[in-house]
Amino acid sequence: MxxxxxxxxxxxxxxxxxxxxxxxxxxxxxxxxxxxxxxxxxxxxxxxxxxxxxxxxxxxxxxxxxxxxxxxxxxxxxxxxxxxxxxxxxxxxxxxxxxxxxxxxxxxxxxxxxxxxxxxxxxxxxxxxxxxxxxxxxxxxxxxxxxxxxxxxxxxxxxxxxxxxxxxxxxxxxxxxxxxxxxxxxxxxxxxxxxxxxxxxxxxxxxxxxxLGNLLERNKKLLKEFPFRKTIRVPRLQMFVELVDLLTRRLTRMNGTFYYAGPEGTVEFSGGEMRIYGDTPEIESLLSQWKSCDYRSFEHLTLHVGYNALSRISCTI
Incomplete structure (x- = not known):
């Protein structure tokens, strides 16, 4: 057989x-x-x-x-x-x-x-x-x-x-x-x-x-309060949140809302926009790179996941 x-x-x-x-x-x-x-x-x-x-x-x-x-x-x-x-x-x-x-x-x-x-x-x-x-x-x-x-x-x-x-x-x-x-x-x-x-x-x-199966819970401990800085409208927000998940390993969720828990700032993802608290250069850099790749989904991107280095995105042909 x-x-x-x-x-x-x-x-x-x-x-x-x-x-x-x-x-x-x-x-x-x-x-x-x-x-x-x-x-x-x-x-x-x-x-x-x-x-x-x-x-x-x-x-x-x-x-x-x-x-x-x-x-x-x-x-x-x-x-x-x-x-x-x-x-x-x-x-x-x-x-x-x-x-x-x-x-x-x-x-x-x-x-x-x-x-x-x-x-x-x-x-x-x-x-x-x-x-x-x-x-x-x-x-x-x-x-x-x-x-x-x-x-x-x-x-x-x-x-x-x-x-x-x-x-x-x-x-x-x-x-x-x-x-x-x-x-x-x-x-x-x-x-x-x-x-x-x-x-x-x-x-x-x-x-x-x-x-390996409880990252959202572990990242809740990283959430801190920072002063509100600005709001950015993000096309195809769900796709960007998934890129943040893959590239930063800092995604968490509270009361049904997803957050990025950064060392110097927090981002709330809701209603098609990001509300930024504190400094979040990693997220803003990724957003800029993603925009330059025409807001493609991860299936059509090359991911560079950083370890003691900033993650980045590059466009595939």
Whole structure:
């Protein structure tokens, strides 16, 4: 039956070395629920574990294969996976990186994490380390990584990940958009003090637990009172709020209204305009850059997410 999935992936145009890795790993060994083998090797999302409290899935193989191609996963690479589930995806990636590579996979829910550890142990997979904990912090013990591979919806790309990624390293990540409820996936490359990247496609993953799923709440603590300065009318305000979310990681919400919580100022987004309190050079610079790109949505922009540096926007052709 595994051959069936192999040919499905080949029909999608997936590189043979990646499709072959799915052929070599028995998906049914990572499922705690029973399915017929014919269903296991269809190109579908499967529930891998549930007990009424904790829920885990095995992602759609073609999507995972595309993620692997986009990050250019190859022999000898070191990978940090966030959202390990019961271990299937990490096992597949271990076949691609080979004996000289290594996959570190982090799972937030301890019950699921222990299952993943047992699955990896039982199948004799030595090139995968399963870590139980909050993926927000990454795993510094094995850094630096060539690739960070995210299989849960996250609110941000934390600075911990940025520090643990090699220069020119790649991140594939589905990001929870707090304003629209969308979960687009982005491919980023580390360049100096920025992650530079672009939109790839829409996804729908389980949202991460821990700090990766509560950015709005954490940012409430950053809100301070500043003197009112001015109001700016903003075309397509929702799109700009989503850019602020992606680029600054400082978005929060109170009483249904979104705010940017900056170090020297606050911005309230409401009714098609921004009300600025204090100094917010980051936001005003981003607005100017966005205007120069004709107010395009993030699908048609290149994002430069700054770490100890200002984020910026550039126009794609």
């Amino acid at each position: 595994r051959e069936r999935l192999f040919w499905i992936l080949k029909d999608y145009g997936i590189d043979e070395r990646i499709a072959k890795a799915f052929l070599e790993v028995p998906r049914e060994e990572f499922l705690m629920k029973h399915y017929s083998l014919s269903h296991v090797y269809e190109d579908v999302v499967l529930v891998s574990y549930e007990d009424g409290e904790v829920f885990s899935t095995s992602s759609q193989p073609s999507l995972m294969a595309m993620f692997m191609e986009w990050v250019e996963l190859g022999e000898g690479m070191k990978v940090l996976e966030i959202g390990g589930g019961t271990g299937y995806n990490a096992a597949v990636m271990s076949r691609i990186v080979g004996e000289n590579g290594f996959v570190v996979t982090v799972e937030y829910f301890e019950k699921v994490c222990k299952i993943a550890r047992e699955n990896v142990r039982r199948l004799g997979i030595d090139s995968v380390a399963v870590v139980c904990g909050d993926g927000y912090y990454g795993v510094p013990d094995f850094a630096p990584y060539d690739v960070i591979f995210v299989t849960v919806g996250v609110d941000e790309i934390p600075e911990h990940w940025f520090r643990q990624l090699k220069d020119e390293g790649r991140v594939i990540v589905p990001i929870n958009m707090k304003f629209s409820g969308r979960q687009p996936a982005f491919l980023f490359v580390k360049k100096g003090n920025h992650l530079e990247g672009n939109y790839k496609l829409e996804t729908r993953f389980i949202e991460a637990g821990g700090n």
